[in-house]
Amino acid sequence: MGLRANIDTARRRWRWVVGLSLAGVLVAAALVSTSAPTYRASASVFFSLDFGGSASDLVQGSTYAQNQVTSFAALATTPAVLQSVVDELDPGSTATALATRVSAQAPTDTVLVEVTATDGSAAGAARIANAVAESLGRQVEALAPTGADGEPNIEATTVTPAEAPASAATPRVVLTLVAGLLVGLLLGIGCAFARETLDNRVRDVAALARVTPLPVLGLIGRRRAGDGRPVVVEAAPLDPQAEFYRQLRTNLGFLEVSAEREPGDRRLSVIAVTSSVPGEGKSTVTANLAAALAEGGARVLLVDADLRRPTQAAMLGLEGAAGLTTVLRGGAELADVVQDWGSSGLQVLASGACPPNPGELLSSPAMGRFLTQQRAAWDFVVIDTPPLLPVADAAILSRLVDGTLVVANARLVRRHQLAEALTGLAQVGAHQLGIVLNMVDREDSAYDYRTDRLPGQARRRPWRRRPRAVPPTAAARHAPPTRVLARDEVPAPRGAPSRSAR
Amino acid sequence: MTAPPRPWAVLVVCTGNICRSPAAEALLTAAWRDTPGVAASSAGLHARVGEPMAAPMAELLDVPLPGSRARQLTPSMVRQSDLVLTMTRDQRARVVTAEPSAVRRTFTLREFVELAELAVVDLDPALDGADVQRRTALVRAAPRFRGRRTADPEDDIADPYGRDRKAYETAMSEVDEAIGRLVRAFGG
Structure with a gap:
């Protein structure tokens, strides 16, 4: 724990410090006001x-x-x-x-x-x-x-001779209050560090590094003010939040370059997105990633394969009654039930009616055929899957796709949960692409970006804390499709992918 | 222009096909009286087959009553429609479950009105207001604008059947307002 880590702790837990200091003052004030003067x-x-x-x-x-x-x-x-x-x-x-x-x-x-x-x-x-x-x-x-x-x-x-004193000798108001403040402050700092030590969440990139050597492909900051439309890439393209997802898109492009070791090697087309536990923001990340890929000019199919608690249709305002399960049981062709969404041509296949046997359906030959067909038909197929720890669906799917992204919510998932989830993925032989750290504290991420560990990238260069300021949104919006960028001009190893401005 | 072989068809769906959907059908038919090549019809998911429009609803209607009586929705009706409008999101899901291939042209009435008003701005101005192509283009473009709005309970129009007069008045005014905006979006 260096000085910076200590300061980070204090900043993250400032509520404890301030709260207990205030409590100390309040207790002192109560003592003062209740004790009889002498x-x-x-x-x-x-x-x-x-x-x-x-x-x-x-x-x-x-x-x-x-x-x-x-x-x-x-x-x-x-x-x-x-x-x-x-x-x-x-x-x-x-x-x-x-x-x-x-x-x-x-x-x-x-x-x-x-x-x-x-x-x-x-x-x-x-x-x-x-x-x-x-x-x-x-x-x-x-x-x-x-x-x-x-x-x-x-x-x-x-x-x-003694004279009646003008003021009371006790309580000594100022002294008591100051003492209360100091005791509270010390207690607060103590509690803050105790909580920090006991907190086993994946707080930041450093905490993540202790769990897994997988690269961090995206750092999604917390959203300050949501307006109920979670797909920011479409709803608020200029929001810094949208920039995080474009960053994720770019990093996937780099991955594809490094994955292509031999000519004709597998391309990174069918991507499953999952998480360790429910509520990590996996579906939101999936939809935004798909929207960001589509925005980059790629033909993208977003598939909701969370057949237990499908959320894409509701989140995107689509009708979810027809979708993946409809296609798998032969009720309709994909072309009949895929839905157009957003300004960049993103196509969405909702979940369809929830089946009684999601795991069997996802591991069925029909699902395998479906994915093979779609892999040929689209630049990207982005698949939303159930979380890893409660059910096996995502592990099953991970063997059918080109790669799996794991969303880790910095404010929710415990280190051991993430470790367990990743072990499960590794055991079935999944190709783990990397981690998307969701709900990171923006203040931290501003500095942690330089430690992005993408395969094949140069080591961090601390003096380049602020990469050259490319007008972020304009550049990203007019950037050629990720795929084209990745294939035609192999990007020079960079210290850090350009970070979005505020 | 020669008339298309089959009219451009709007199917309005509700539960019993005696209150909300026949009112919408009647209002659409009246508004499109002088527009050739369009047709409005209605059906119910659990239709009170053969019944006429419910009296409290019919009293509130200031256009001619629809000619047909309540009928049960079938998948083939959905297949033959160019636009399916339901009163609630739940009905939308049921229609799509019955006929999955209709998912791209099935909306709740209020949802579609909002989407169409968003979509109409981007529409090719060369398309004629009363043109079938324009209507088709609008229906095709509408779903893309789902990202610009928030789906919420406001998308639904509640069933007044068996409730007091006020409920009927609310349902009628909501249907009337939505149909008015819909007709304007379609260009008359």
């Missing part, structure tokens, strides 16, 4: 030896008083002094109880004793302090050795 008042007593004489006597007397005054201070909290105060002010209480509210100290090198009393009322505090000071004086005079004339030779004078 007041503190002090009185000072001056002790002097009272036997007139020579100057040396005075000096000796003063030294004697200084030596004794510490004991006088200690005397102030004894029942000998306090009992009379209790009797006078609060007969119901005891001297011991009062002692907890009274303190006395003798400042060094003086013959003063400062008596401090604490009470719930300002006037009360002053009254107690004065009473104790007076009682102390009396007791000291009574206890002191007497002179030749029978008079006590120590005289106590209350030099500074």
